[in-house]
Amino acid sequence: MEMRSYMARKTTYLVITLFAIIAFNFFLFRIMPGGPENVLVPKGSSEFIKDAIREKFHLNDPYPEQFVIYLKQVFTLDFGISAARWKGTNITEGLPTPIFNTVLLVGTGTALAIWLGVSLGRFAAWRRGKPADTVGMAFALTFYSMPTFLFALVMLMVFAGELRWFPLNGAYGRGYEDMNILEKVGSRIYHMVLPVIAFTIEVMAEYALIMRNSLTDVLTEDYIVTARAKGLSNKAILRDHAMRNAMLPVVTVAAISIGWVLGGDIMVELVFSYEGLGMLTWDAVNLRDFPLLQAIFLIMAIVVLVANFLADIIYMYLDPRVKV
Amino acid sequence: MAVCNTEMQKSQSCEHTSRSSRKALGIVLFAIAILAVSPLIGAMIAAPTLVGGDLRAHSFSAATVANAGSNQTVWIGNQTQLNGTLTTSDYSWLNLYFNWTLEDNGTRNLSGRVVPYTFSTTGIHNVTLTVTDPTNTSSTGEVFITVVPRPVTGSNRTLHEGSDVLTITLNASLSEPLGLIVSYEWNISTKGGTLLANLNGSVVQYSFNKPGNYTVTLTVKDSNGMVASKTMFVRVLAKPLFIVAHWIFTFIELPILLIVAYSIIGRLRKGSGLITNTDIEKARLQYKTFKKDWKVFKANRLGFSGLIVLLIFVMMAVLAPWLSTVPNPDQHEEPNVPDPIDPKNLPYLQKNPLVPSLKKSIYTNWTHPLGTDHKGQDIYSLTLYGSRASLIVGLIATAISVILGALIGLGAGYFGKITDEVLMRVTDFFLVLPWFPLMIVMMAILGQRFMWVVVVIGITSWPSTARIVRSQVLTVKERQFIVRAQAIGASDSHIIRTHILPNVLPLIFANTVLLIAIAIFSESFLDFFGLGDPNVISWGTMLESAYEQQAFKAGAWWWIGAPGVAIVGMVLAFSLVGYAVDDVLNPKLRRR
Secondary structure, X not given: OHHHHHHHHHHHHHHHHHHHHHHHHHHHHHHOXXXXXXXXXXXXXXXXXXXXXXXXXXXXXXXXXHHHHHHHHHHOOOOOEOOOOOOOOEHXXXXXXXXXXXXXXXXXXXXXXXXXXXXXXXXXXXXXXXXXXXXXXXXXXXXXXXXXXXXXXXXXXXXXXXXOOOOOOOOOOOXXXXXXXXHHHHHHHHHHHHHHHHHHHHHHHHHHHHHHHHXXXXXXXXHHHHHHHOOOOHHHHHHHHHHHHHHHHHHHHHHHOHHHHHHHHHHHHHHOOOOOHHXXXXXXXXXXXXXXXXXXXXXXXXXXXXXXXXXXXXXXXXOXXXXX | OOOOOHHHHHOHHHHHOOHHHHHHXXXXXXXXXXXXXXXXXXXXXXXXXXXXXXXXXXXXXXXXXXXXXXXXXXXXXXXXXXXXXEOOOOOOHHHOEEEEEEEXXXXXXXXXXXXXXXXXXXXXXXXXXXXXXXXXXXXXXXXXXXXXXXXXXXXXXXXXXXXXXXEEEEEOOOOEOOXXXXXXXXXXXXXXXXXXXXXXXXXXXXXXXXXXXXXXXEEEEXXXXXXXXXXXXXXXXOOOOHHHHOHHHHHHXXXXXXXXXXXXXXXXXXXXXXXXXXXXXXXXXXXXXXXXXXXXXXXXXXXXXXXXXXXXXXXXXXXXXXXXXXXXXXXXXXXXXXXXXXXXXXXXXXXOOOOOXXXXXXXXXXXXXXXXXXXXXXXXXXXXXXXXXXXXXXXXXXXXXXXXXXXXXXXHHHHOHHHHHHHHHHHHHHHHOOHHHHHHHHHHHHOOOHHHHHHHHHHHOOHHHHHHHHHHHHHHHOOXXXXXXXXXOXXXXXXXXXXXXXXXXXXXXXXXHHHHHHHHHHHHHHHHOOOOOOOOOOHHXXXXXHHHOOHHHHXXXXXXXXXXXXXXXXXXXXXXXXXXXXXXXXXXXXXX
């Protein structure tokens, strides 16, 4: 019963926030200096595209009516018309490929980062105060302070520019359309190695720091001493008593830092010219394609919202004490 | 059973083939494979005779005509490509002789099918191509190459009303051919096409009187009567509003001055003198706690070294004009000074006339200790000046976010109930918004100004502060002295000002220091994304230009390394100090 009401409340919040995000996204592009006419309708584009955008967003109608129309469009996955990136075509048609590319990169990278980060954090915390701890934490702290694009740039310079082991840009090689499935996978992996490594190491640093701090706190608790007094092995203490409690903050922070992760993804995609959502954001900004930018921002915000919601649910399963 | 071809393989009888027949099958397949590959190998061996044929046998018929290419117009001094072909293309070029004849300071003969040539005189040149085959049959073709003088206007300019003089000097005396230009004509018009002035002379002056976009067209005529023109653009920017031009003064220094003046006047009106005994006592107590905290802080080795690194950065920012090796790092050197070029960088050189170089400049020995970038700007001096932008963004953006966060946190924590609920839902909403994309969107709409960078970073990073302030206010609110103040009828604003704020602010200090690190981080990210102010020297912008100019391909590590190390150093220093302060001030609170 308790769990059900918790779920119900979280879902209600999810729905309310979802509407708030859509409304925010709607007004952000309309209340900024210049108004919708200047922001959503780019100056350089042709009359045909301008008219199409005005028509699509009903820019000449009053705001409440525009908002209702926008809501309808969002729920039918109709994000409007691209002004410059895909001149005049529907944004929805162009989105699947970059989204797929980004999911591939972020998915692989995040999974690796959580696994490696938690391992490194656990390794350092268990050897607290020893040289291994110092080295591990210095490593994590350095990469945590380093802007992702800088690390990516160095990787690009060394492994793609100097040694030429990996390609300089792209999500896949030339002639991708004509390849068979095996070559396609090969080409993707070959192009993904550097971006994934850069992304993983940057994100991993944060998880390692949190894991290490959380675990060192837990290891000083009384029940760890009790477990030791019972004669449990180190492995059992770590696995059954310490890690279970220490994982909780990691889950919370993992949810909060999704926004951070997206930033890292944008930087990595930008440096490696990897054709995903981040690269698309850059294109949209450079070409002043604001309808496209609006669509991308909405997608990112909703992804983060859903990720937070999922983290809440996972947290509840991990920590049955949660009531509020 | 011995042979089992593909037809039989499918049939029933072949499904139970014995081991020996399988072996036989393998041999047959191998033989088929060899048979299939052998024509290829044969072709490769026989290739020269098959493909090349007899090179000397051909001669061309009367129907074949030499084609000297299409007519071109080039600026003097530019290389043209003379490209000869034949109307029928099945001839091997090897046994044909291509001969070009042209008049350029005397008759010149050039041979070869594709010949680069640079004309030294202007005029319409008639170039004749003669193609001769081994049997002495020949065919001729003609092409006209128009060589026009090259007008030199100088590069596009941007003038700032208020800080620059709006008179520009236009100098065309470097136009080629040198000394042979007989007339120079300058047309200055607005972007709309209205002619403003028509000037003659190789060096002229013109004064703009209002902001806008202008085009300047130079038309030159040389002694051979050839005419050429070139257009350059001049932008005159309007004088910015006082608030925008001096925004740091308007939004930061002025409010501080006003607050100080207000408190001094208030004290004077009370008539108790500027400094009372209570103030001295308070200061003494604060000094005592500070000394205690300082002792704990000093014991934290990481935090202390972070502080030293920070002090070095502050020194860099303050003393930049004295430490830098060039007077103004934004002003690059004359582009015709050849810097020593590493042959490895040659492909890169084709894109940029000035290669980023680590070698010493030919001017002085120690001008470029960390090399130069693609424009010849000194990396070391740029890095020094870049620390200013980072520190300003870090401090002011954090101030904005702390003020916003503190106001919302205080309101939510102190008033509670429905205020708390509403404010916290708003905070949660902004906490959920992905703030990197949000910053990008806001900067893209607002435009690339340094002020907006600061404001955008400030107003996207307040939610975490608001949460911390609220939790601190909630604990302080329950303490005895608040209840007593409320009992004697103190107003809410008095309680917040004199009791809650002084107790909460020190606790969020650590968070503030960490926020500075994140603000610097965000600023470099925005710059790298191409949304920073192009007129401000910053580390992010340096890295962006390094990336844009493909420094990673040229191996220009110093160009990426110097600003990179600086960013990491500063962010790391702020983070270390933040963690250390956190340890000192609130040892029980969990970090982040």
